[in-house]
Amino acid sequence: MSSTLIVNARLVNEGREFDGDLRIESGRIAQIGSGLKARGNETVVDASGCRLLPGMIDDQVHFREPGLEYKADMATESAAAVAGGLTAFMDMPNTSPPTLDAAALEDKYRRASGRAWANYGFYLGASNDNLAAIQSLDPRTAPGIKVFMGASTGNMLVDNPEILDGIFRDAPTPIITHCEDTPMIDAELARYKAQYGDDIPAACHPDIRSRAACLKSTELAISLARKHDTRLHVLHISTADELALFEPGPLVRADGSRKRITAETCIHFLRFDRADYARLGHLIKCNPAIKDASDRQALIAALADDIIDVLATDHAPHTLEEKARPYTSAPSGLPLVQYALVAALELVHEGKLTTAQVVQKFAHAPAQLFDVEGRGFLREGYAADLVLVEDTPFTVQREDVLSKCAWSPFEGTTFHSRIASTWVNGELVWNGRQLVGDPAGQRLSFTR
Structure with missing residues (x-):
């Protein structure tokens, strides 16, 4: 070499x-x-x-393979990632088929070998019927177990209370959660459809996928984690309201112990807010929704104050044709890996974060939180x-x-x-x- x-x-x-x-x-x-x-x-x-800097470790991407390669694949998206200074990614399980057992997990590792420009890890997904696969997971084979406590593709919405309790009780790795309350979202969507039909204005998205829906689901996840002393990482925090649920302070304390319950936000929540729907429409439609300017400012402050531990992308590409559809059929998600680091560094130029804080949230913290061996730091x-x-x-x-x-x-x-x-x-x-x-x-x- x-x-x-x-x-x-x-x-x-x-x-x-x-x-x-x-x-x-x-x-x-x-x-x-x-x-x-x-x-x-x-x-x-x-x-x-x-x-x-140490290369950035993105703990939340959707590279779409297998099953949705017309949108993205491991080769193209990892190429965009390294162009953006991201040297490792952790990919989500809501593919087609979903990653719900050890065989599907190993299939994704085989697909990445020789094709991924960045280093890679893959989450095992949770469903209402794969508790046995979760219980038998070798914890060295996946960064964590992804639980959709909100809407998802296929059968990956976990809404059976007994199964959810069992997952939090028995998970051999950290649990990562998408937290939005589906019944609340469905009720709001029905109300807006009654007014607008399928062509709901994009600016209504943060009202349909509301802050109340985020807060209720995050509270549930944290209560289950506390009940079972589970290592829980709540993904893509989008509201100021949820911040009070998390403990401030460094991820790794002076005595070497780590927080058991941690939080992540994403770069688009720091660079866009409700006013941008008028310009970008469905191009910034994502779940959870980009919300108000006051939420954006609160999330930036929470990163600086060590309330939020990790900064990620939730890179989730769709075609422009798909994004041009009416609201109810336009998919949620946006491509972010190529410009995420430079977007985060804009906060340094604006005096809101230091470069060292960006490195902590984008590299050190993911390595520590997910027990990544030998990466995430400038160390001999x-x-x-x-x-x-x-x-x-x-x-x-x-x-x-x-x-x-x-x-x-x-x-x-x-x-x-x-x-x-x-x-x-x-x-x-x-x-x-x-x-x-x-x-x-x-x-x-x-x-x-």
């Missing part, structure tokens, strides 16, 4: 920013220091004026999953989008940082302009 020396970088890691050099050997971070000298035929990268001996960030403005253009759906909600947005280089397992895979070499992604290991 190649050897690379990155010099004159501004390294950001574990709450610190410092000037230094970093050597990559055999796919690992071999040395971090100052004044390191090149050896032999070593490739030297002068990173003057750039920040070197760790995998060389790295991203070099340059503060050079650029404007997002549709022709630059690498996701198969070929559009972005950020089109026309000017960001003040760009991804200059991405390394996965020590190999350069993105040079700031295009993909380089071959897919270098590896299966994530979980130390449990």
